[in-house]
Amino acid sequence: MSSRKASMTGDTGRGTLKKILEYIRQYRWAVILSLLLALLTVALTLYVPVLIGQAVDCVVAKGQVDFREIAKIIWKILVIVALAAAAQWLMNHIHNRITYRVVMDIRTKAFKHVERLPLRYLDSQPSGDILSRMIADVDQFSEGLLMGFTQLFTGVMTIGGTLAFMVLINPFITVVVVLLTPLSLFVASFIAKKTFTMFQRQSETRGELTALTNEMLGNMKLVQAFGCESQVQSRFEALSKRLEGYSLKAVFFSSITNPATRFVNSMVYAAVGMTGAWGAIQGFMTVGQLTSFLSYANQYTKPFNEISGVVTELQNALACAARVFELMDEAVIPEDKEDAVKLEQARGRVELQAVSFSYEPDQRLIENLNLEVEPGQRVAIVGPTGCGKTTMINLLMRFYDVRSGAIKVDGRDIRDVTRESLRASYGMVLQETWLKSGTIRENIAYGRPEASEEEIVQASKAAHAHGFIMRMPQGYDTIISEEAGNLSQGQKQLLCIARVMLCLPPMLILDEATSSIDTRTELQVQKAFAQMMKGRTCFIVAHRLSTIKEADVILVMKEGRILEKGRHEELLEQKGFYAALYKSQFAGV
Structure with missing residues (x-):
């Protein structure tokens, strides 16, 4: 039974993601531009450790420092950092425009869809729940989508770029890093599955709470006239308690993502440091190259922390988006017949x-x-x-x-x-x-x-x-x-x-x-x-x-x-x- 439910949850997540991608597709040129800017940002950022390693190698011993070469390297670093910052700013600006336009498209389409829903559906659904889906859930979705755009692209590219640079410096130590990587992916994947279910229940309960609040605010005179304040308060507290439980579980699973992946990444960093130090002693690499490699190892593992956080937010975003798309999938009033005529100047029979x-x-x-x-x-x-x-x-x-x-x-x-x-x-x-x-x-x-x-x-x-x-x-x-x-x-x-x-x-x-x-x-x-x-x-x-x-x-x-x-x-x-x-x-x- 549980496996079937998990499968259904997975199918829902994939279906929701597919629908989101359909909305993003119309902004594909902006997405392509943002990907190119992300690639440029990552490439420039990853070139900096190479220059730092070269600067370290300019320090041969005490009193034997090539200050002229170090000055040139510093100027290069400043120019590269400035270009990377400008590219990252432009990339984030494009990400924001894509996100909020997609959100505007979804919310606009959802509102148009509600206008076409049959009264049978509207009469049977709390208006507060529909309101929660169109306002609160779409807002939650936009936050997750924005984080996904901002960190997911650069994170994936950083992982690929650092691997490429590490292979160029020392393929053997790179293999050590790659072998330890699946541990971080496994931890993030395990937590993400738990998080999605909790965020989905949290979103549903929040909708019920919004519906109750909307209902009571619109009819407060009657509530007070019949002395039902305590009953309403009890219902509100019960829903709040349930929401608290789901929220705590959702936050708990999402909060352990970062520490868990950081622990794994620290293991990777320690393994790289020990292996690299042995390589430097044996003469397989210079101290500057080891410095660059340790920097890359840190940059390589850092995106896993960010991506795990992004995955958590995306789980919340997908859960909220699923509720919005569920509303938009409701059958609308059938269209008028193709040969339907306009009733003009009716006599009234x-x-x-x-x-x-x-x-x-x-x-x-x-x-x-x-x-x-x-x-x-x-x-x-x-x-x-x-x-x-x-x-x-x-x-x-x-x-x-x-x-x-x-x-x-x-x-x-x-x-x-x-x-x-x-x-x-x-x-x-x-x-x-x-x-x-x-x-x-x-x-x-x-x-x-x-x-x-x-x-x-x-x-x-x-x-x-x-x-x-x-x-x-x-x-x-x-x-x-x-x-x-x-x-x-x-x-x-x-x-x-x-x-x-x-x-x-x-x-x-x-x-x-x-x-x-x-x-x-x-x-x-x-x-x-x-x-x-x-x-x-x-x-x-x-x-x-x-x-x-x-x-x-x-x-x-x-x-x-x-x-x-x-x-x-x-x-x-x-x-x-x-x-x-x-x-x-x-x-x-």
């Missing part, structure tokens, strides 16, 4: 023909639902919670597709028209208000950014929002946040109504649109709605039955099917489910 739908295959919701709505009709949908009212709205807007049957607009199956044109034909005012960060003007003109100032003001007046807007500090230029904390719930709802008033599409969906408005304002908005709904097909989802008395057709739904159908007075005369529901709301009035 809507038909539901034998529609069946359920969110889960084993849970029945809507079955064999039939309905015909004529252009300009006002259709009210009422019923107990969970009867399928909001589901019908989701199906009309094609946020979900029917499992069987068909929904038609003007005689055309909505699956044969583009989603954009279908949704543009509807105006929605929901119970849950949504306003974006920006000015009040920008929020009202969200569906029509090109709207004139006069049109925006007229829409606001029609929604009875103009009065309170003008009382705001900067009027229509007042900045509101996403949560719109400086507005009441009713005022936010009025802005949402004004937003629809501005667009005035041929069909309207009002899902408890006046639920957050006081009774006096509601009467005014109902008049505005009556004017707005003239000649437009309108679907009204309501719990307060007093708001739907003027509807042309009232659909009484229960358990996903239409139980009763008719006007308000007709349904009361039937003394059925609707009549009982109506009387229960107005009992004692």
Whole structure:
């Protein structure tokens, strides 16, 4: 079982690495340039020990020092060091540009992908976890990728370069170095496998913690109102404890990488020093060559320390990238059909023909639902919670597709028209208000950014929002946040109504649109709605039955099917489910 899991982890790591390389490929010329600069930097850096060895050999004995030759060598060293520093700076600059452009590409593509994900997925996933993947995990990935670019290339080239120089100085001692090298590689590889698993669990738990924090911050009033602070605190502490455990293990395994490889490298250095000293005594090499060789041995082993650290960071980066790519691999909403047409100037005739739908295959919701709505009709949908009212709205807007049957607009199956044109034909005012960060003007003109100032003001007046807007500090230029904390719930709802008033599409969906408005304002908005709904097909989802008395057709739904159908007075005369529901709301009035 464990071997299988390890294999799956390895496959995931290789697959993730392959995807990362695909993003890097478009910057291949920059990568090639950075490789050439890395090669130049390593070559210049490794030539310095040769010059130092020559300078050492210029000191023959006390009083026998060739200062002129040493001065020339020092000048050469200064020029080479300056060139190496300039090449390294340019190389690091290119590495930074590659890294952050790759990260920008991934984050941008991930955001576009989220916009195309079906509501089925978004409804089932904590928004905080998705946020963690797109922000925290991508940031962690960028740090690991940057370190990989910065140290991995130069490290590998330094190892190859030092081997070449050591072979030129003394092949025999070079063999000793090479034979001891696999010890360092084995230690680094063993620790890396342990580290990846811990970093992966750390990243997943961090996502859960972000999701919980995001959920609680957005609903703190409810948490405090129900006195659930201690329960939330317990959940938070449990997740924090789990994150602490994974983080400690991840840091432990990553922290022992450097000391372990340093120990192995020290063994290599000691072996080189002893062998080289014996060679110098025997006359196989000069003292200057031994000095150069010891410098190369130190430079040869140093990249193994760096590479082992890079491997640890890359394991973390791969674990974070895997979570991001997992999100990006989720199936998106299917594209519109190739022959899909745009729904233009819809008349508003809507038909539901034998529609069946359920969110889960084993849970029945809507079955064999039939309905015909004529252009300009006002259709009210009422019923107990969970009867399928909001589901019908989701199906009309094609946020979900029917499992069987068909929904038609003007005689055309909505699956044969583009989603954009279908949704543009509807105006929605929901119970849950949504306003974006920006000015009040920008929020009202969200569906029509090109709207004139006069049109925006007229829409606001029609929604009875103009009065309170003008009382705001900067009027229509007042900045509101996403949560719109400086507005009441009713005022936010009025802005949402004004937003629809501005667009005035041929069909309207009002899902408890006046639920957050006081009774006096509601009467005014109902008049505005009556004017707005003239000649437009309108679907009204309501719990307060007093708001739907003027509807042309009232659909009484229960358990996903239409139980009763008719006007308000007709349904009361039937003394059925609707009549009982109506009387229960107005009992004692």
